Amino acid sequence: MFDSFEIPKELIPADPRFGSGPSLVPTEFLEKLAKTGHEFMGTSHRKAGVKNVVKEIQEGLKKYFNVPSDYLVVLGNGGATLLFDMIALGLVEKKATHYTCGEFSEKWYKSTKLVPWLAAENVSVPFGKGINGKAVAGSDLIAVTLNETSTGVQLSELPIVDANTLLAVDATSGAGQCPCDVSKTDVFFFAPQKVFASDGGLWIAIMSPKALARAAKIAGDKSRYIPEIMSWTHAISNSEQNQTYNTPALATLFIMNEQVKRMNEQGYAEIQKLSQKKADLLYSWAESKPYLSCYIEEKQFRSIAVATIDVDAKVNVDDVIKFLEKKKAVYGIDGYRKLGRNQFRISMFHNISYSDLDKLTKLLSMMIESKL
Structure with a gap:
């Protein structure tokens, strides 16, 4: 589905690992x-x-x-x-x-x-x-x-x-x-x-x-x-x-x-602030796009460690994920298998940078919009 899509170099994350476990272990x-x-x-x-x-x-x-x-x-x-x-x-x-x-x-x-x-x-x-x-x-x-x-x-x-x-x-x-x-x-x-x-x-x-x-x-x-x-x-x-x-x-x-x-x-308090900043990035991205929505509707219960983002059924997230894995650009953003939703599950663990999450959101949007 995305065979002809070319990933812009400026949108390739410095580290491809965004999985909710195992985590990104620094080399x-x-x-x-x-x-x-x-x-x-x-x-x-x-x-x-x-x-x-x-x-x-x-x-x-x-x-x-x-x-x-x-x-x-x-x-x-x-x-x-x-x-x-x-x-x-x-x-x-x-x-x-x-x-x-x-x-x-x-x-x-x-x-x-x-x-x-x-x-x-x-x-x-x-x-x-x-x-x-x-x-x-x-x-x-x-x-x-x-x-x-x-x-x-x-x-x-x-x-x-x-x-x-x-x-x-x-x-x-x-x-x-x-x-x-x-x-x-x-x-x-x-x-x-x-x-x-x-x-x-x-x-x-x-x-x-x-x-x-x-x-x-x-x-x-x-x-x-x-x-x-x-x-x-x-x-x-x-x-x-x-x-x-x-x-x-x-x-x-x-x-x-x-x-x-x-x-x-850095300390626990500072890391929580950094995590909230990353969470704000992902949830505001989901809320700003007509083809995305936050799976967790109650804002007070939205995690600052793991974000779940639903995607319009017109685009199969499995195709997105397989393409990115094939290109070794992004790993681990699959939704939890037993939920059975057309969904990204993206971790915001401490070692995942804000910059890489920003690149990820822009890359995913570009891919999805190319098929809508």
């Missing part, structure tokens, strides 16, 4: 990792060389999010999805209420629902709509999603819970960029392959003293089944020693640490 991080030679990769995660990197990540995240000193940054293997089951098995006493608005928030609810000795309540809205959540009598854990990766819905405020209730926040694609006061959460968890620009396979949970106490209480109940790999006791005790329970991917740790250091140079 200089890989070059720095290579320079460690035989001193890091292939060494024991129980030794100082790796433990120091884990410690830097933990301290860097506490600084970045301004986390209270009595919170603990806990790390483990398996990715954030593993925590859906870990939280149900090891942090919910009797009942959890989930607020869902997309594929991943629903997936978390389904994990809790499958535990036969727990009650799980789902408070949902249609995909594309936003929901903030609130405390529910009888529920000892409230589960919300900071940024629904599948739809581009972002929380506009956090629920307030009491001293007997945990607030758990899946922040996988929003942590570090979408606004959130981590000190008002009990379990703030994510994986590094989004804003924190590393590979997957690792999970990070910033836990309050209340959450740590709940984990210890449930671990002491020997009638509850918790697989060893999902043990909060193991994860917490190893994290207190700046390591993980089982062997981690060292490259993932190294690259994430580089990103945390880079982001701390």
Whole structure:
């Protein structure tokens, strides 16, 4: 469909990666990792060389999010999805209420629902709509999603819970960029392959003293089944020693640490401002073109990490995407497959520049308009 289209050189992004995960990993991080030679990769995660990197990540995240000193940054293997089951098995006493608005928030609810000795309540809205959540009598854990990766819905405020209730926040694609006061959460968890620009396979949970106490209480109940790999006791005790329970991917740790250091140079508040500027660019572009529209109609729920833009049915976005990938000009702007919409999903993660997003919008408009 676009075989005769020529991409103007001035509209070719400096970096073609706009995917919502895995994220854009700066090549200089890989070059720095290579320079460690035989001193890091292939060494024991129980030794100082790796433990120091884990410690830097933990301290860097506490600084970045301004986390209270009595919170603990806990790390483990398996990715954030593993925590859906870990939280149900090891942090919910009797009942959890989930607020869902997309594929991943629903997936978390389904994990809790499958535990036969727990009650799980789902408070949902249609995909594309936003929901903030609130405390529910009888529920000892409230589960919300900071940024629904599948739809581009972002929380506009956090629920307030009491001293007997945990607030758990899946922040996988929003942590570090979408606004959130981590000190008002009990379990703030994510994986590094989004804003924190590393590979997957690792999970990070910033836990309050209340959450740590709940984990210890449930671990002491020997009638509850918790697989060893999902043990909060193991994860917490190893994290207190700046390591993980089982062997981690060292490259993932190294690259994430580089990103945390880079982001701390600007700080959370400044990065949120930069992210909002990028979001304003994309949403104003969508609103200014008759063949585009913002999938998220409620402005207060529009993400500043992942933007979803619907396209007029006269132009097939798959043809646009395939052409750009063939030319190696733009990668990763596909809509979430299960939504089944004629849609671009464009990440605005920290390493994606405003300049490249500006070029992308102009390039997409040129291509679409050439067929209308």
